[in-house]
Amino acid sequence: MPGDSSKVNINAGGIEKNTFDAIVIGSGISGGWAAKELCEKGLKTLVLERGREVRHLKDYPTATMNPWDFKHRTELPVSQLKNDPVVARCYAYNETSAHFFVKDHEHPYIQEKPFDWIRGYQVGGKSLLWARATQRWSKYDFEGPARDGFAVPWPISYDELAPWYSHVERFAGISGNKDGLDTLPDGEFLPPWELNCVEKDMQAKLNAAYKDRNVIIGRCAHLTKPNQIHLDQGRMQCQARTLCERGCPFGGYFSSNASTLPWAEKTGNLTLRPDSVVHSIIYDEQKGKATGVRVIDAHTKKATEYYAKIIFVNAACLNSNLVLLNSTSARFPNGLGNDNGLLGKYVAFHNYRGTLYASMPGYEDNYYYTRKPTGAMLPNFRNVYKQEMDFLRGYSVHFSAGRSRGVETQEQIGAAYKEGLTEAGKWVVFMMMQGETIPKETNHVRLSKDKTDEWGVPLLVTSVDYDDNDEKILKDFLEQGQEMLTKAGCTDITPNDSKQAPGLDIHEMGGVRMGADRKTSLLDKWNAFHNCKNVFVTDGACMVSVSTQNPSLTFMALTARAANHAVEELKKGNI
Helix, strand or coil: CCCCCCHHCCCCCHHHHECCCEEEEECCCCHHCCCCCCHHHCCCEEEEEECCCCCCCCCCCCCCHHHHHCCCCCCCCCHHHCCCCCCCHHHCCCCHHHCCCCCCCCCCCEEECCCCCCCCECHHHHHHHHCCCCCCCHHHHHHHHHHHCCCCCCCCCHHEEEHHHHHHHHHCCEEECCEEECCCCCCCCEEEEEECHHHHHHHHHHHHHHHCCCCCEEECCCCCCCCCCHHHHCCCCCCCCCCCCHHHCCCCCCCHHHHHHHHHHCCCCCEEEEEEEEEEEEEECCCCCEEEEEECCCEEEEEEECCEEEECCCCCCHHHHCCCCCCCCCCCCCCCCCCCCCCEEEEEECCCEEEEEEEEECCCCCCCCCCCCCEEECCCCCCCCCCCCCCCCCCCEEEEEEEEEECCCCCCCCCCHHCCCCCEEEEEEEEEEEEEEECCCCCEEEEEEECCCCCCCEEEEECCCCCCCHHHHHHHHHHHHHHHHCCCCCCCEEEEEEECCCCCCCCCCCCCCCCCCCCCCCEEECECCCCEEEEEECCCHHHCCCCCCHHHHHHHHHHHHHHHHHHHHHHHCCC
């Protein structure tokens, strides 16, 4: 059985053939960055991806298709949606993108509490599917846990990570405006997108109405005006098609497929192995460190072991937890590095339950001429500098405005309806929250004791839910959202609680958190295990807290920082 290392058929090609300087588990946003940094530094690097190969341009089959080219005009059949109810709830899942999403029935997991686990098993992972919002965390995000006592202190500060934010921003290409906010630090930006007329007026009114709130244009990983480094990657200007989840043939937004993986490949140091389901990490009791990774071929089910001096775990948060929990040995019977029993615990996420819809009277003589990939953003204004509310932490606010199509008619068919579609309707506004949740020991994942998948890997059990703090944040957002929309001149304001399960935010974090104290954390300030220094975790699993910002840019910066540290330590002979 694959779960029994004594019965695994290992290395038909010989140990030397399967030995590398570094192994990276996962090829998504953080895995791609690990590969780039390690390969650039001269390390022969093996990237293991459990899903199929997806090559930039070549493997984006729907990228240039028209709606009428699809059998169901971009919609999915009801039968398919019922068969995979979790992924069906994802906003980007449709006939144009379904091939990049994991189907529930093909990769089951056990929901002890409702949790919508959205996954992308292919080369590039969810970097082909992400929403591409990229904000730096502020010093207050890193200082919050220590100040307010709701989690262990971050072992690093904003100032320590700031150079690495700059490093990844310049390469990835981030559009944004220099806003000068201490709550949302500026970065290395390409020219920003432009708010439309209604969004601009709302921005002016809200900024005038509140001293503690600042509406800005959203920051996103799109090439508004490529620099030479982006052209060198073979990428071009974003065309504002907003068809991003299909894969971008222009490389207009950042993905592993268009950016970091081809860059790593150009060094000659990359070996990419798709269809490789990682079973576990191999720990050598005598050497006191990890020596390799056990892999099950996705198709043949044959087991193979690969060896390396350093290992980066970037399988995406919950799968990274799964791999590490399954990496047992005499030294670590409860999972790699898990001396304190905290592996898989303190999982957190973003609360997206609150939304508001409204109408905006007037502006009938204005329209907008671009499908920009971002809207307006309002950074967190609750509990930023001190604890002042009856809940911990806060939320960021995102909104956008647009015009509906067609006159309102009772009949949705006929000549009058068709004629009405040629006219622009009223302006409408959509507003949403991105709330910070507090890591709790009870919010955890673990391995099933009796159920495995077809590769012999135990199924993951998710046990994550909301608490009273989340309900208070939601209530405050809905109240403040209505107030802000009213001050901005909106009418017909409708608040909504989606009551969606955790996970649909696709921002799960934690389970393998960083920290200075090995009694309360698993990773040190360089993202290496306290007690297994040659294994690094730099995806969402490493996060101490979740802030109110989108997390992917922080994953990138942490990964680049850790990879460069790992190379230095390797050269010194310390790992």
